[in-house]
Amino acid sequence: MFMPDPQRTDLAPDLDPVAADVRAVIDLFTGELAKVAFPDVDAAILQRELDAVRARSRDVAKARAALAAAEAALADRARALGLLAARGLAYARIYAEAHPELTALAASLGAAEPEPTVAASPPPKRRGRPPKAARTELPFEHADAIAAPA
Numbered sequence: 001m002f003m004p005d006p007q008r009t010d011l012a013p014d015l016d017p018v019a020a021d022v023r024a025v026i027d028l029f030t031g032e033l034a035k036v037a038f039p040d041v042d043a044a045i046l047q048r049e050l051d052a053v054r055a056r057s058r059d060v061a062k063a064r065a066a067l068a069a070a071e072a073a074l075a076d077r078a079r080a081l082g083l084l085a086a087r088g089l090a091y092a093r094i095y096a097e098a099h100p101e102l103t104a105l106a107a108s109l110g111a112a113e114p115e116p117t118v119a120a121s122p123p124p125k126r127r128g129r130p131p132k133a134a135r136t137e138l139p140f141e142h143a144d145a146i147a148a149p150a
Contacts, residue, residue: 008033015057016054016057017053017054017056017057018050018053018054025046026043026046026047026050029041029043029046030043030046030047105123
């Protein structure tokens, strides 16, 4: 019978890079087959490889965190550049309008719009009750007489 390894506390089970079936083989060699050694497989070799895989998994997690931080910094800088370009365009338009000899520049600035750097968010969800459905009239012959008393 396989016994789980109590030393397996460095990673959460859902983040462990080792597949369950591979983990079962390692548990087998650290438990029932601990004293058995094959030419290139035994408990020590499997444990050494397990440690190496977990170390690489930690390296990958650190690299992903660094990548996420770099992407966030890039997005911030791109957003700042877009705002700066919009301000520069506004200044250039005002300058071109004040100098009549720059009509070609004013015309090109009128057509140039900096691309938005921030994706538009969807409109907020409507609150409150949904609108009432259209009422259908009842098929009574005397409906007009009841609806409008004389």
